[in-house]
Amino acid sequence: MKLAIDGMGGDNAPKAIVEGVLLALEDFPNIEIQLYGNQLQLQPFLKEHNRLQVIHCEEVVEAEDDPARAVRRKKDSSMTRILEAVTDGSADACLSAGNTGALMAGGLFKVGRIEGVARPALATTLPTIDGKGFLMLDLGANADAKPENLLQYAIMGYIYAKKVRGIDNPRVGLLNIGTEDKKGNDLTKQAFTLLKEESNINFIGNVEARDLLDSVADVVVTDGFTGNMVLKSIEGTAGSMMAMLKEAFMASTKTKIGAVLMKSELKKLKGKLDYSEHGGAALFGLKAPVIKAHGSSNARAVYSAIRQASIMVEHNVTGIITETIAQNPEQ
Structure with a gap:
């Protein structure tokens, strides 16, 4: 499975994000990771790995950015690009520790709701x-x-x-x-x-x-x-x-x-x-798994969030939710 990770989001990015990614690649042989972010800032913490692809992005969605405006205007930001990756199918799930509002707005605008789900929920x-x-x-x-x-x-x-x-x-x-x-x-x-x-x-x-x-x-x-x-x-x-x-x-x-x-x-x-042991918060009700890691996530928390995303993909949680909601059209 392929996971798209925002390397620039969160208080401890990019160091904690990269370290968490490397820990996850070591423990989970069934995942490939696409790490999005400024390559110059990511490079000092990176190690060569055959299941890690670094994708350069010029922009970053900052914590103080207006959520909806940031997703619309910062088209080459690491957060926008991971959302596009799950939208076009080049990744199975995405994860960010960045601006929560922007990730939720981007999830709705780009990934979209499962048919029949009135409102996604953060869990x-x-x-x-x-x-x-x-x-x-x-x-x-x-x-x-x-x-x-x-x-x-x-x-x-x-x-x-x-x-x-x-x-x-x-x-x-x-x-x-x-x-x-x-x-x-x-x-x-x-x-x-x-x-x-x-x-x-x-x-x-x-x-x-x-x-x-x-x-x-x-x-x-x-x-x-x-x-x-x-x-x-x-x-x-x-x-x-x-x-x-x-x-x-x-x-x-x-x-x-x-x-x-x-x-x-x-x-x-x-x-x-x-x-950090429980992973991140998942946006339920979207067409693909979108995980919001805690803004102050350390490497261990990022690792746990990646584990969470991989299990969601492995067990087809989004697909099962889609099927269950479809069977109950009156909801």
Whole structure:
């Protein structure tokens, strides 16, 4: 399979991107990588590899660029070129750690939606206490949603969790303010009814935000506004918790000794909260896999995102979503 990678996107590009690419090529013999970017800037970090093709681009979509305008005007940018690669079929999937809005806009304008999908959703795997993680969508592709959108999110999330994450019969939960069937606003009440009637998923009912890290569900669906706030709350809480633990362990000689004795346990805890092990955020509902890696991705995170993209291609996730949506034209 061929993967198109934006070598210039993200806070740590191009070094982290190239290093992640080289790690992936070493571990995944079934992939070929097309690395797009400024060849002069990429060159210091590159190594010769027979499955790596570097494609020079003159432009870069910057973090501060207007999303839609950047994709339209910067036609020779690394981000625009990777999207065109999956559109014309020269690559099977693409990945960028750059401007999220531009990647989503480009995904819609260039790659296009699967027929029958009203609105694509941004989804990623978030950590849980048991280390298994859960998939959550939408995380911000659409601030507003209709009940039918949440049903499609659930179907796409279920397929991804089953095919990519290897969960036999993923539990799908609807994020709500209570677990009772009648809880919530008009959106969640109507969505609950649709999800309960859907035979293609394993719907377990409403779930609350406080239970998400306890592995209450394998897939959690919500509107993009709510999902984005929950995502940032989890990220902020995890970061604050690690900072407070570090401060507590550095408070005195006694606690510093304790930190040394607990080093392996603390490393495990940090690993459970590390986004880099889960890959990136996928834009579900597009005609080809488009992966958004975290803007601050290091080489390990890029490697994980490449692994995620390759598994999506290998298991034909986009094709299965297309077939499932086509079988349910009333959604």
